[in-house]
Amino acid sequence: MPEEPKTARGRRTRERIVASAAGLIERQGVEATSLDQVLTEAEASKSQLYHYFADKQALVRAVIAWQTASLVGGMAERLAQIDSWAALEAWFEALVAHQEALNCRVGCPIGSLAAELADTDEAARQDLARSFDGWAAQLHTMLDRLRERGLLRPDADTAQSAYAVLATIQGGLLLAKTTRDPQRLRIALAAAGGYLRSLAPAPRV
Amino acid sequence: MPEEPKTARGRRTRERIVASAAGLIERQGVEATSLDQVLTEAEASKSQLYHYFADKQALVRAVIAWQTASLVGGMAERLAQIDSWAALEAWFEALVAHQEALNCRVGCPIGSLAAELADTDEAARQDLARSFDGWAAQLHTMLDRLRERGLLRPDADTAQSAYAVLATIQGGLLLAKTTRDPQRLRIALAAAGGYLRSLAPAPRV
DNA sequence: ATTAGATTGGACCGTTCAGTCCAGTTCTTG
DNA sequence: CAAGAACTGGACTGAACGGTCCAATCTAAT
Incomplete structure (x- = not known):
């Protein structure tokens, strides 16, 4: 289900999400960082996140x-x-x-x-x-x-x-x-x- | 509100809770360890925990x-x-x-x-x-x-x-x-x- | 034995969070 | 420009969790 972005817009969205997650996780740790927090900072929505990542673990691995x-x-x-x-x-x-x-x-x-x-x-x-x-x-x-x-x-x-x-x-x-x-x-x-x-x-x- | 145990029984209970928490936290980390998990392993109840600890943070500090x-x-x-x-x-x-x-x-x-x-x-x-x-x-x-x-x-x-x-x-x-x-x-x-x-x-x- | 205080059981509450769903919009390509 | 694919917004769900509460039980000291 979750795939690589196929358009430039999609790539930017995915990148924004990963970068925000990386920053928050760096400062707070994985467990202390909620997806809503990531999405607020990345100015993205739930469906955008789950469009590119299967679950939180997949996002974490992308951050790694x-x-x-x-x-x-x-x-x-x-x-x-x-x-x-x-x-x-x-x-x-x-x-x-x-x-x-x-x-x-x-x-x-x-x-x-x-x-x-x-x-x-x-x-x-x-x-x-x-x-x-x-x-x-x-x-x-x-x-x-x-x-x-x-x-x-x-x-x-x-x-x-x-x-x-x-x-x-x-x-x-x-x-x-x-x-x-x-x-x-x-x-x-x-x-x-x-x-x-x-x-x-x-x-x- | 939370106090030191005043009886031998209380002391044993408190000790059991801290020891279980220490073991679980050592293996899983703090966030991944729930209080219910600790209480199950320690064979204790919520009220026992909150009788001796103000909140989870207090328990964690006791574990430290x-x-x-x-x-x-x-x-x-x-x-x-x-x-x-x-x-x-x-x-x-x-x-x-x-x-x-x-x-x-x-x-x-x-x-x-x-x-x-x-x-x-x-x-x-x-x-x-x-x-x-x-x-x-x-x-x-x-x-x-x-x-x-x-x-x-x-x-x-x-x-x-x-x-x-x-x-x-x-x-x-x-x-x-x-x-x-x-x-x-x-x-x-x-x-x-x-x-x-x-x-x-x-x-x- | 009585009684005040210490301890216990566990149902219950409110929140937070990961994850779902679908309707709507924007892109791309023939 | 038409149509299908890619992308987006956000309300919603169910479960897990930390924390509260109170009635019941035990303990120790008179």
Whole structure:
């Protein structure tokens, strides 16, 4: 029954709904966001929503895809430019600044969705797992570049380090969001940076 | 209106309600857990619940206190015994084993509550922030002990490292829960261990 | 044993919410 | 421009949920 929009107008409507839902869910969580709220903000009606989505879960999965695209996509260019410790730490600092600007109020959209949905929505859980893996893969690529440049030991396990960095980012965001203190994120990221630096080649003695 | 139980029977009832709520919330989250569900499992009635709790939020805060006591309390003795890298890594491995046994289905109760409630319940957010800080304080004590034993450099910032370790644990648990792969937690913890080891005194050359 | 207070059972209420339905409008295409 | 398909508005439904209420029962201390 629910289909992809076939006209430009339909596409705009669908996009408006998903974008509104993404914003509200990011700020309030899935359960706390009602469809009526989404529709009011998107200036759409029930029948429009159910024209494009089978049910709320389908909308949520569309939001996951939307957030994954915007977040992981937006990160790609930034990560592609990291080729030194200074650049890495500048990125970290940008993440902190972003949280600071938002008063630590949202954390990571993917992380928040994962925490809320992993228990209750198996399909969403899998989407989110893939989303995390995509993010980790980008970090992996970045770390491989650092290793090629000689900043990491040749035998450093960049795949594992990518997961570790991702975990530290997520945990730091959670602590920052809970305490409303961006400093927690900064500390976590500094440790992640310290860990990576500990994988640098031993200085010649 | 809602008061502490004044008789042994009342105390048992209240305890049964909180324990059931804690279990259900741990597995399903706050919003997905209804009061009727809690009452069925606790074999109690509505009036019993509302005799001891003003509303659902009050029950949730009691659950937070309960989880904090059981988790942070239970951790105290374990952390108090850590005085070597081997002991630290054994603790990490125990955390992984615990998740493995649970099929990565719950993560950290405090962390899950924090992710769900930080946006929507200010009082709960503050409770959870304190809970995290209590946990971090215990890690801090443990790291101070390691430093005293000469395993960490005298100038190592153990307070910050405690936050960093906590963040990595939380992030690792979130990734493990989302991907249902305990390996993610193991990797994250290995990195946390690696980071701490990088704070060891430089070997004499 | 009496009695005041603590505790309990569960019917009931009002609201909110996801989801349905259909009549009406707008687009697209031959 | 005709007709079918795509899209839209919004009233409506049924169930679930948090919360209320009051009469009944239990407990403990006199």
